[in-house]
Amino acid sequence: MLSRLKTIKTILKFEYNDSRRVRWWLKDETFVPVAKSIEAAVRDIESNVIPDNIKILKRSVFKHTERKTVFSIQHPQNPERLFVAKIFFLVHTSHKLNYRLYGLDEAANSIQARTKGISTPEIYGCGHIYNKLGFVKASVVIFEILRHVTTIGELMRIGPYSERAEILMSTVPLFISLYKANCNHIDVNHSAVVMSGNNLGHKLYLLDFHHAKFYDKPSIEVLMFEAGCFAKSCRDWISDEMVDKWLDRLLTVISVNGAADRQKVKEYFDYYCVAALSRKQRRTLIE
16 A cells, blocks of 8 residues: 555645545645535435536446446636546445555556556545544545547447547557556456547547556566457457458567467467456456
């Protein structure tokens, strides 16, 4: 936990506490009103009320119990400013006791990813909301909001077939950044890669670093695992020929040029294109 907090405090330097009910690490004091608005929204959601100042973006409910909710929220003093809040509701005692594995992990991993050159939304805050007994009942991360966002999967689904190869090729720099950052994201798929922008330009982002792992040096096997998972998730919209050209471009950029070396690396890729791995297996590929 200390290493997580050390990473978090490099960016989120302002600490805010409120009568043992909450604890926040924020980018600066201007985010305190946003944090308070999120606290109120969490209480409303727990009461099955959706407040007017938020818009639900994603919701995970298991057996009628809220588990994870992502919503956009207005700045209370400037409604034009929007942020994204990701809430982990810690329902069971085991979740509460291991609260550091949720928002703190996501915030620390996202900060580390951005520091290492991976394109992912900026973190503005993370915190804990406590219940009356002093246990963490909700773990929260505050992100920048991306404008005009479309997932790569949606772009491929609605776009003409002739443009899909170009869309696929546009993801190569993102995979190279993962490789150079020694990062195993564990779940790179067509929903986790999004394009944000307008007519003046677009940029790709990778979302959801909750379960990501970072290593001391780059791993070609991890890269092929990430590439294989992504290609598998896009199979409904792309051809084998597109995938082969995309993979060749990826291997050229990381200087895997010999025929024998390429064959060995492609065996990794082919395996991970079809393998069904548990989360634990995905996190421990090279351990």
